[in-house]
Amino acid sequence: MKNTTKIAGVGIFLLIVFVMVPWAIAASGRWDFYYTLTSVALLSIASAGVWLTFYIGRINIGQGAYTLAGGYVSAVLVTQAGVNFWLTLPLAGLFCAALSVLIGLPILRLRGVYFAMITLVLTEVARLTALALPITQGAKGITSIPLPRELSLFGMTLIPDFARLENPKLAFYLMAVILMIASYAALYRIVNSRLGHLCRSLQQNEELASSIGVNISYLRVLAYAISSFYGGIAGASFVAISQSIYPSSFQVADSVNFMLNCFLGGLGFVFGPMLGTLVLYFGWDLLFTTGRYQLLIYSSLLIALMMLLPNGLLSLNQLRGKGMRK
Amino acid sequence: MTPILQIKGVSKRYGGLTAVNNVSFDVAKGEIISVIGPNGAGKSTLFKLISSFVGTSSGEVLFKGERISDLAPHVVARRGVVRTFQETTIFRSMTVRENVIVAHHLRSKATLAGFFFGTAAARADVQTFGASADDILGFLGLGDIRDELASNLPQGHLRALGMAIGLATGPEVLLLDEPFAGMNHDETMRMVSNVRRLRDERGVTVLLVEHDMPAVMKISDRIVVINFGQKIAEGTPAEIQNNEQVIEAYLGSEDDAIGM
Ligand SMILES: Nc1ncnc2c1ncn2[C@@H]1O[C@H](COP(=O)(O)OP(=O)(O)O)[C@@H](O)[C@H]1O
Ligand SMILES: [Mg+2]
Numbered sequence: 216m217k218n219t220t221k222i223a224g225v226g227i228f229l230l231i232v233f234v235m236v237p238w239a240i241a242a243s244g245r246w247d248f249y250y251t252l253t254s255v256a257l258l259s260i261a262s263a264g265v266w267l268t269f270y271i272g273r274i275n276i277g278q279g280a281y282t283l284a285g286g287y288v289s290a291v292l293v294t295q296a297g298v299n300f301w302l303t304l305p306l307a308g309l310f311c312a313a314l315s316v317l318i319g320l321p322i323l324r325l326r327g328v329y330f331a332m333i334t335l336v337l338t339e340v341a342r343l344t345a346l347a348l349p350i351t352q353g354a355k356g357i358t359s360i361p362l363p364r365e366l367s368l369f370g371m372t373l374i375p376d377f378a379r380l381e382n383p384k385l386a387f388y389l390m391a392v393i394l395m396i397a398s399y400a401a402l403y404r405i406v407n408s409r410l411g412h413l414c415r416s417l418q419q420n421e422e423l424a425s426s427i428g429v430n431i432s433y434l435r436v437l438a439y440a441i442s443s444f445y446g447g448i449a450g451a452s453f454v455a456i457s458q459s460i461y462p463s464s465f466q467v468a469d470s471v472n473f474m475l476n477c478f479l480g481g482l483g484f485v486f487g488p489m490l491g492t493l494v495l496y497f498g499w500d501l502l503f504t505t506g507r508y509q510l511l512i513y514s515s516l517l518i519a520l521m522m523l524l525p526n527g528l529l530s531l532n533q534l535r536g537k538g539m540r541k
Numbered sequence: 542m543t544p545i546l547q548i549k550g551v552s553k554r555y556g557g558l559t560a561v562n563n564v565s566f567d568v569a570k571g572e573i574i575s576v577i578g579p580n581g582a583g584k585s586t587l588f589k590l591i592s593s594f595v596g597t598s599s600g601e602v603l604f605k606g607e608r609i610s611d612l613a614p615h616v617v618a619r620r621g622v623v624r625t626f627q628e629t630t631i632f633r634s635m636t637v638r639e640n641v642i643v644a645h646h647l648r649s650k651a652t653l654a655g656f657f658f659g660t661a662a663a664r665a666d667v668q669t670f671g672a673s674a675d676d677i678l679g680f681l682g683l684g685d686i687r688d689e690l691a692s693n694l695p696q697g698h699l700r701a702l703g704m705a706i707g708l709a710t711g712p713e714v715l716l717l718d719e720p721f722a723g724m725n726h727d728e729t730m731r732m733v734s735n736v737r738r739l740r741d742e743r744g745v746t747v748l749l750v751e752h753d754m755p756a757v758m759k760i761s762d763r764i765v766v767i768n769f770g771q772k773i774a775e776g777t778p779a780e781i782q783n784n785e786q787v788i789e790a791y792l793g794s795e796d797d798a799i800g801m
Contacts, residue, residue, distance in 0.1 A: 404657055405657060408653075408656040408657050408659070408663075409649070409651075409653065409656035409663070409666075409667075410653045410656055410657060412639070412642070412643050413643065413646065413653075415632070415634070415635065415643075416632055416635075416643045419632040419633055419634055419635070420630060420631075420632060420633075422594075422614075422626070422630065423626065423630045423631070423632065423706070425594075425613070425614040425615045425618070426592070426594075426614055426618060426623060426624055426625075426626070426707075427618060427623070427643070427644040427646055427647070427706060427707075427709070427710050428615045428618035428619050428623075428646050428647040428710055429615055429646050430613075430615045431615070437653075
């Protein structure tokens with residue numbers, strides 16, 4: 216894609232999320248819509264992480280474990296240590312990245328379905344751990360978490376106290392969208408820098424990659440750690456909004472959805488998981504009206520879509536012209 | 542002068558099978574050495590031992606006097622000993638040029654974080670890698686197809702690309718496993734001259750496994766013959782062609798092939 220179209224695309228996107236959406240919501244009075252879009256933005260951050268593990272050739276169905284862990288890290292730090300939420304956000308990401316290094320070192324040796332199956336178990340392990348540990352307070356969970364406090368630097372307010380805002384829904388929406396944009400910008404840089412090129416070399420042939428001197432186990436762990444960092448900050452942000460977290464806040468079904476978002480949007484496109492999350496989230500909601508056939512229709516549609524568009528929704532764009540690659 | 546590579550009594554056992562059995566030989570800097578032997582003799586396994594793709598059961602390999610066996614492949618590549626694969630192994634969904642660029646990994650001066658933030662060092666690396674890739678592709682006669690997707694290439698070009706990938710790492714010793722397989726006569730002769738130029742112009746020491754006897758006789762300074770995992774002979778092409786044991790074990794039925 217040419218640079219001008221790229222810039223135009225980004226401009227339109229920014230215009231939509233920062234101007235048109237708030238305007239449309241104010242005009243229609245559907246304030247609840249902020250919550251929906253905030254969720255989509257945060258879920259798409261977790262999905263972006265999963266997409267990066269796909270990029271090194273691993274099917275990751277365990278992102279729910281890291282969103283849950285990130286959520287608990289933030290909740291515990293805020294409620295029990297009085298740490299400012301804004302500080303817990305990177306800490307939750309870093310905690311998940313460190314955790315994923317320990318988990319990833321042994322399991323990233325596995326490929327294909329073996330890796331996928333192990334990651335599928337992770338979310339359940341995370342749930343059981345949250346149930347068992349004293350610090351996470353078992354099935355009761357952690358509730359009544361205060362809203363994010365003011366963040367200031369040298370006496371200058373960077374982010375206002377959410378509890379004193381007139382419209383915290385809008386504030387959360389802006390926070391989620393900004394986080395999402397930052398996450399995808401970073402992902403875009405990763406993919407289009409040498410790191411991405413090396414990730415693709417892993418995806419295509421690990422033996423050959425190691426023959427040209429790539430430390431494949433290091434690179435796999437690095438990509439997985441970044442992926443889990445994304446999961447951690449998404450989880451922490453969710454907790455700030457819902458002001459509570461339970462062992463069941465993120466489940467196996469969420470992990471599966473994070474993966475499906477990537478498939479649906481397209482594994483060859485950095486912005487695939489963002490679109491995938493949006494479509495899947497709203498698709499599911501729309502189908503709610505169909506009652507007990509919801510899951511059946513949903514699954515059939517997904518299968519049909521993946522058969523017709525194996526490279527994801529964004530490949531539609533590529534069919535028209537050679538747009539948006541990478 | 543100490544040899545650049547010393548293979549010292551290496552063995553590899555797979556369960557009851559001894560794929561490589563106590564093989565020793567030296568390689569001098571700038572030599573082209575062929576390893577020949579019937580299918581299943583253990584040639585590929587020997588290359589994997591040298592490049593640390595598999596661990597030894599006993600023995601060791603020294604590169605410039607330092608042990609390189611039983612390390613990791615990327616560590617050995619970093620030292621300067623790089624292998625290509627018997628099967629055509631390339632990055633299928635990259636273009637020819639991207640294949641060669643990514644293979645410059647070991648020459649990076651910038652860190653991965655540097656590449657992420659686009660530091661001056663990273664931008665310089667990107668420049669250097671592109672120019673070097675074009676140079677290598679031109680050298681191997683792949684310049685015209687640099688933007689082709691690798692998966693679209695015919696067999697002959699794939700072999701050349703495999704060699705280009707190996708060359709991009711900046712190796713001192715290159716191990717080529719059947720580099721002429723699947724090539725017609727003309728392509729083989731072109732590759733033979735490429736391998737020579739690799740040594741003459743770039744000072745690369747080359748070990749290769751090949752079945753194409755005319756090519757082997759033409760290209761090699763020395764030949765090592767392996768049968769059932771054991772070295773049965775070592776010498777110049779002329780010596781090997783006249784070695785009783787070799788003729789009996791391997792070449793005998795292929796008189797025509799060696800042109801004796
Ligand atoms: N990973 C392995 N596991 C078990 N046996 C192997 C393995 N790799 C090679 N072999 C056996 O070792 C012997 C030598 O194989 P190889 O080195 O590929 O022979 P060559 O390259 O000379 O044709 C063969 O009998 C082969 O079946
Ligand atoms: Mg072989």
